[in-house]
Amino acid sequence: MSATNIPQPYDLKNALSQNRIQGLWRLMTGFRWPYLGATVSQAIAALAKTSTYLLLRYFVDNILGHAASDRFLPLVALGFIGLAALEGSFTYLTGRLAAFTAEGVARRLRDYLFDHIQRLTFSYHDNMQTGELIQRSTSDVDALRRFYAEQAIGLGRIVLLFVINFVALLLLNVQLALVSVVIVPFIILVSIFFFRRVSDAYEKFQQQEAILSNTLQENLSGVRVVKAFARQDHEIAKFEKDNWQKFVLGRRLLIMHALFWPISDIFCGFQMLGGFFTGAIMAINGQITVGTYLAYAGLVVWLIWPMRNLGRLIVQTSTGLVSYGRVMEVIRQEREALDTGDYQPQGDVRGEIVFDHISFEYDAESPILQDISFTVKPGQVVALLGSTGSGKTSLINLLPRFYEYTGGSLLLGGVELKRYTRKYLRSQIGIVEQEPFLFSRSIRENITYGVGRQVPQVEVEAAAKAAAIHDVITSFPEGYNTLVGEKGVTLSGGQKQRVAIARTLLKNPSILILDDSTSSVDTETEAEIRTALEKLKQHRTTFIIAHRIQSVMDADLILVMDRGSIIQHGKHENLVREDGIYRQIFEIQTRIEIELEEEIGAHDQQAQEAVLPASD
Numbered sequence: 001m002s003a004t005n006i007p008q009p010y011d012l013k014n015a016l017s018q019n020r021i022q023g024l025w026r027l028m029t030g031f032r033w034p035y036l037g038a039t040v041s042q043a044i045a046a047l048a049k050t051s052t053y054l055l056l057r058y059f060v061d062n063i064l065g066h067a068a069s070d071r072f073l074p075l076v077a078l079g080f081i082g083l084a085a086l087e088g089s090f091t092y093l094t095g096r097l098a099a100f101t102a103e104g105v106a107r108r109l110r111d112y113l114f115d116h117i118q119r120l121t122f123s124y125h126d127n128m129q130t131g132e133l134i135q136r137s138t139s140d141v142d143a144l145r146r147f148y149a150e151q152a153i154g155l156g157r158i159v160l161l162f163v164i165n166f167v168a169l170l171l172l173n174v175q176l177a178l179v180s181v182v183i184v185p186f187i188i189l190v191s192i193f194f195f196r197r198v199s200d201a202y203e204k205f206q207q208q209e210a211i212l213s214n215t216l217q218e219n220l221s222g223v224r225v226v227k228a229f230a231r232q233d234h235e236i237a238k239f240e241k242d243n244w245q246k247f248v249l250g251r252r253l254l255i256m257h258a259l260f261w262p263i264s265d266i267f268c269g270f271q272m273l274g275g276f277f278t279g280a281i282m283a284i285n286g287q288i289t290v291g292t293y294l295a296y297a298g299l300v301v302w303l304i305w306p307m308r309n310l311g312r313l314i315v316q317t318s319t320g321l322v323s324y325g326r327v328m329e330v331i332r333q334e335r336e337a338l339d340t341g342d343y344q345p346q347g348d349v350r351g352e353i354v355f356d357h358i359s360f361e362y363d364a365e366s367p368i369l370q371d372i373s374f375t376v377k378p379g380q381v382v383a384l385l386g387s388t389g390s391g392k393t394s395l396i397n398l399l400p401r402f403y404e405y406t407g408g409s410l411l412l413g414g415v416e417l418k419r420y421t422r423k424y425l426r427s428q429i430g431i432v433e434q435e436p437f438l439f440s441r442s443i444r445e446n447i448t449y450g451v452g453r454q455v456p457q458v459e460v461e462a463a464a465k466a467a468a469i470h471d472v473i474t475s476f477p478e479g480y481n482t483l484v485g486e487k488g489v490t491l492s493g494g495q496k497q498r499v500a501i502a503r504t505l506l507k508n509p510s511i512l513i514l515d516d517s518t519s520s521v522d523t524e525t526e527a528e529i530r531t532a533l534e535k536l537k538q539h540r541t542t543f544i545i546a547h548r549i550q551s552v553m554d555a556d557l558i559l560v561m562d563r564g565s566i567i568q569h570g571k572h573e574n575l576v577r578e579d580g581i582y583r584q585i586f587e588i589q590t591r592i593e594i595e596l597e598e599e600i601g602a603h604d605q606q607a608q609e610a611v612l613p614a615s616d
Contacts, residue, residue, distance in 0.1 A: 021321075024147070027105060027324075028101065038097035042156060044090040046161050050299065050302070102148035106144060109144065119336055132211075135210035143320055144324060154313045161306045165300075182271065187308065187310070190267070191310065194256060197256060202322050215242050216239070348510045349413060351378060352378060352414075353412055357371050358405050360394060368391055372395060379541060381544065382555060382559065384544070392561055396513050400431070430508075436496050439484075443480050446499055447506055464480075469502055512541070512542040513542075516547060562581065
């Protein structure tokens with residue numbers, strides 16, 4: 001079956017269930033017929049296997065040693081060959097159909113998980129570690145794949161072999177059949193005992209593996225910081241601690257498996273010895289024929305050893321059930337509804353923005369914004385200034401509805417913001433984050449990332465020029481086709497921010513948000529960016545989050561924030577005349593700049609004097 005025949009994705013929330021077995025069944029929607037085909041193929045293969053021993057009994061008792069044996073030998077040989085071919089063919093078909101189901105479910109689940117994670121709320125991602133999500137999307141999904149490919153189909157095979165071979169034994173001799181299953185209840189009880197303990201141990205093991213994955217992912221992402229601060233030994237010690245915990249939990253899991261095998265082997269071994277001994281005594285006493293004994297010896301093996309594997313599979317099935325629960329924990333999370341709202345204008349967003357006694361909190365004990373009120377006219381530039389943690393970014397994040405304000409009213413063009421769909425708002429708002437993220441792709445691909453269309457090169461270059469990055473890009477040998485490293489690591493901090501600004505400008509948003517986007521550029525580059533942005537402020541409302549007064553001096557409205565409240569507002573020339581934080585920051589930054597200029601000037605003068613020839 002080709003990949004194109006795999007059933008298309010559907011809403012996997014249909015597979016949510018408190019009963020994990022029921023949930024795993026629902027997860028197979030669209031794949032149940034192939035899996036049923038695999039089960040039927042197993043039954044045919046098992047019947048062929050059992051028929052081989054029944055044919056052996058017929059051959060020994062009715063043909064071997066008889067006068068007409070030469071005439072029937074070719075037919076018996078063909079019978080054995082045919083049964084072997086039948087068993088092999090349907091065993092292959094079983095594996096293929098089971099693999100198709102397992103890989104199809106896993107593929108669909110991975111696709112759905114990736115799509116689902118992309119659409120979860122910002123609050124969820126704030127509280128969930130990246131390594132944990134990676135673990136659930138890879139290792140846990142793979143455990144589910146193995147469940148369908150090996151464990152579930154294996155359980156079916158064992159049940160079919162047991163039922164078919166037990167019926168065959170009953171046909172051979174009822175007494176032998178009953179003797180051969182004495183040990184089965186004990187094996188099932190031992191399996192259930194280990195199943196419960198392995199489930200708990202495996203869940204803890206997976207949780208620790210997620211912690212280890214997160215430690216590794218975080219360390220590799222910040223490897224330059226680690227090297228810069230020479231903290232390799234510290235990070236190695238941290239990794240070894242997490243790895244040791246995984247080793248301890250993994251060892252416990254393996255010990256449980258190691259204990260199960262000898263216990264089940266002992267039970268199965270005694271059962272088979274008892275069956276062989278009973279059958280041999282009955283054959284010696286003439287109660288059964290030699291052919292019946294030989295058939296019994298083969299059938300009892302396929303009755304008892306599958307039961308031994310049943311215990312193993314019951315124990316291993318716990319991994320699939322645990323992984324199902326871990327994956328469904330993610331799927332159970334509510335998505336961020338991009339189309340929630342009843343208002344979506346046809347054109348660009350227009351009108352003033354009014355914050356009316358806005359408040360926001362993540363929970364009742366953590367108020368972030370309190371009683372925020374101000375009005376922004378269309379085309380104005382609004383600057384937010386304040387210390388780290390004062391609530392500047394949280395306030396701006398309300399505009400694209402990354403988070404919902406918990407009190408007050410926020411009007412955009414006279415319409416309550418919550419009436420706009422998130423998709424429309426985010427198409428109208430361009431954001432350059434405080435820590436810009438670039439993908440491991442070409443510079444051109446990064447600049448055009450936010451535009452859902454083919455972009456002419458002239459537009460890309462215009463955006464890059466506006467962000468004062470065009471000359472830098474053209475200085476690279478590959479120009480706009482230059483590949484950047486992971487997270488844009490091959491570019492400097494200022495270059496990454498300017499590429500991010502170009503990406504936002506190409507989107508041509510009605511509302512522009514610059515979240516401290518010039519913090520990593522020098523004064524000259526910042527001036528170039530501000531000059532370029534002056535041309536773009538017409539017909540565009542701009543919000544600038546900054547720490548430097550120089551970045552906000554020309555704003556139409558400056559909001560000074562502290563502890564989630566606006567403590568000062570106005571234009572630069574008015575705020576510097578008032579007593580308050582703004583003037584204090586302005587004086588401190590001005591004094592630092594003057595001292596820095598004097599120090600640089602003194603250093604330059606000393607350097608000039610050092611090169612003058614000494615007087616006689």
